[in-house]
Amino acid sequence: MAVKPRLFATPEQRVGAKKTNWSPYFFLTIPLLLYAMWVVIPTLYTFYLSTTSWDGVSDNPTIMREPFSNFSRLFGDEFMTFEAKKEGDPRILQIFPAADRTFRIALTNNVRWLLVFITIPTTAGLALAMLLNTEMRFGRWYKISFYTPLVLSGPVIGLIWAWVYQPRAGLLNAALTALGVADPPGWLAERDLAIWAIIFASVWRQVGYVMILYLAGLKNVDPSLVEAAVVDGASRWTLFRKVVFPLLAPVTTIVMVISVIDSLRSFDLVQIMTNGGPAESTQVLANMMYNEAFQNYKMGYAAAIAVVIFAFSLVFIGIYLRRTLKDELEY
Amino acid sequence: MSRFSKLFSLMLSVLVLVVLAIAPVTAQPTVITFSSNASDPIPRAFTEEIVGMWNEANPDTPVELSTVAHEDFKNAIRTYLAAEPSPDVLTWFAGERAAFFVDRGLVGDFGDAWEAAGLNESVAPGFNALATTGEGKYFLPTSYYWWAVYYRPSLFEQVGIEAPIENWDQLLAACDAFSAAGIAPFTTGIKFRWPAAAWFDYLNMRTNGPEFHIDLMLLKESYTDERVKQTFANWAEMFDHNCFIEDAAAYDWNEGVDIMVQGDAAMYLMGGFITDTYPDELEDDLDFFRFPVINPDVGIGEDAPTDGFFMSANASNPDGAKDFLMYLTSQEVQQKAFDDLGRLPTRIDVDVSAASEATQKGINLIQTADYVAQFYDRDTTAEMADAGLTAFVEFWDDPSSIDDILERLEADRIRIAEEMAASE
Secondary structure (H helix, E strand, C coil): CCECCCCCCCHHHHHHCCCECCHHHHHHHHHHHHHHHHHHHHHHHHHHHCCECCCCCCCCCCECCCCCHHHHHHHCCCCEEEEECCCCCCEEEEECCCCCHHHHHHHHHHHHHHHHHHHHHHHHHHHHHHHHCCCCCCHHHHHHHHHHHHHCCHHHHHHHHHHHCCCCCCHHHHHHHHCCCCCCCCHHHCCCCHHHHHHHHHHHHHHHHHHHHHHHHHHCCCHHHHHHHHHCCCCHHHHHHHHHHHHCHHHHHHHHHHHHHHHHHCCHHHHHHCCCCCCCCCCCHHHHHHHHHHCCCCHHHHHHHHHHHHHHHHHHHHHHHHHHHHHHHHC | CCHHHHHHHHHHHHHHHHHHHHHHHCCCCCCEEEEECCCCHHHHHHHHHHHHHHHHHCCCCCEEEEECCHHHHHHHHHHHHHCCCECCEEEEECCHHHHHHHHCCCECCCHHHHHHCCHHHHECHHHHHHHEECCEECCEEEEECCEEEEECHHHHHHHCCCCCCCEHHHHHHHHHHHHHCCCEEECCCCCCCHHHHHHHHHHHHHHHCHHHHHHHHCCCCCCCCHHHHHHHHHHHHHHHCCCECCCHHHCCHHHHHHHHHCCCEEEEEEECCHHHHCCHHHHHHCEEECCCECCCCCCCEEECCEEEEEEECCECCHHHHHHHHHHHCCHHHHHHHHHHHCCEECECCCCCCCCCHHHHHHHHHHHCCCEEECCHHHHCCHHHHHHHHHHHHHHHHCHHHHHHHHHHHHHHHHHHHHHHHHHC
């Protein structure tokens, strides 16, 4: 009888093993090779590139005399100061005061995106899933219509929303003017408003995704548990809070991680709708990286930004992996 | 397997191998690959037409045309040139944009074909200079267009303004008059930033003279110089007089044209290619004049960006590339470009007398200028252009933040100039 091979077999198991089955490893080599070629090696190469000042067209990149100068340009030379920004202003704590201005704006926008993504689409998606989980008329139709934005490609959504936001001929301002608003805002033309307009378009797409995940999770909730709670006299709100929501914990974890990763990855909508404009106010890390690499011919600097995105994502992915691996081992 | 089927499969595999072995030996047409950024409808149709003409005349060396969206081409060209094999012939722009690739050895030298076709005699000297780097010819200039203030005479009549506007005071007065009549004086679309750079170019050249402007482009002058501040002060004055449409940053340049067509704006500082987008039936109500003079003591500089072609150094078909380049600069093709598109030819033997009055006016505009610049993002380095373009849009949004903006631009200029000096 062949024993399933275990990576960390105990001595007793090793003694009793008759014949190890090598076929799983054999089947794994090809995917692992592809993974190494397309993911691992490019990642390591990007780390290397971030220490160079390659411009993308000249000869092979070599490490600069000061290997981390790209990072010192990104973050500035000082970590923290407690100075006044200008003469006469009160002294405030500033973190990375000499950081690259565009980088600071991009990072801020990514954090805003993150905060919005882990609050709004998650609650809206959950609410929709709870609502649509019942047997209602046209229920399928509602589910399809909420899911459809996800089927459209990112650039298409960006283009359509750019038209909706167009100040003169767009749907939104036409509606506002019809309702009597005198001077509707310029949406994508306004530096304070543009990023929120883009985030809203992104939320519009994300809600359907979260809804589908929660619908699947709700299908896996054991109905006998729900019945037992109802029999015990739980109100609808208590039922949700104490029974259903805790049972949805695995789905919530996935949703949180996906929200974080999607918010850090956001590129297509920004590139199509404003390309970081006006005046870098909607810049995000991924878009900045793309522009630095392909418009400014600064591959080394772009690689440094990529390393920052990687580090940022690693924190959240690390948390997620720890939780899921811990759960798996418990089984 | 039976004996027969074994024998049959053996014969079949031998046959397949023989066919595969012979196939490469038969004559294949040697293709010339051509990457074009002419993605707007009318230039694109023109490019397809001249490629068709070449293919008819030269069926053995057909040209494979691939058209890429105009803005995307600017980003993608880097990968095209560094690839092996790269496209044989590509469209591109003169000035720093081309010099960047020439300096890195990615562009092919077609000096021998240039001499053989006698282009030293038939191409105007100014453009000959644009083509030359060192000893060889690397860029083939084939057409240029002028920039001017386009306006709608009917709207000028309606509000009672005299065209052309010739000086600064008249310009501000016209802005006030149009605003009072509910028409935006100038339309534009700065979503992709470069139309804002046109305003900087012209305001700087009119305020400080083209020589200072070019020195600034070459990173030799400081962005915090008093003269640059004066340019921006003039620009801010235009904002005080409400000279521009609202929310310009939400529109692409074509959408800016829509605003003018609909009668909500009177003027547009734009290149001659505006006529490609402007509806043909309404072109009777479209005219242009030179950008008004601000400082009568300095020379007149104009933007006349030159387009053209080059061949890559890694071309798989360099001889075919040179032949096709000579075709693109031939008298026939340039004449056709002039007749069909109104693009000004770089050859001196193209008959421009049949030109419309408008085109003659444009040619005159350029020929009577004291200096011809390319355009902001073609005269200066790519990284400086990126910083400058963003700065102009930022200034447009908030003119009062000009001091901060100029300080940052100056810091960028110093850093970029240092990097350039270090890499040489």
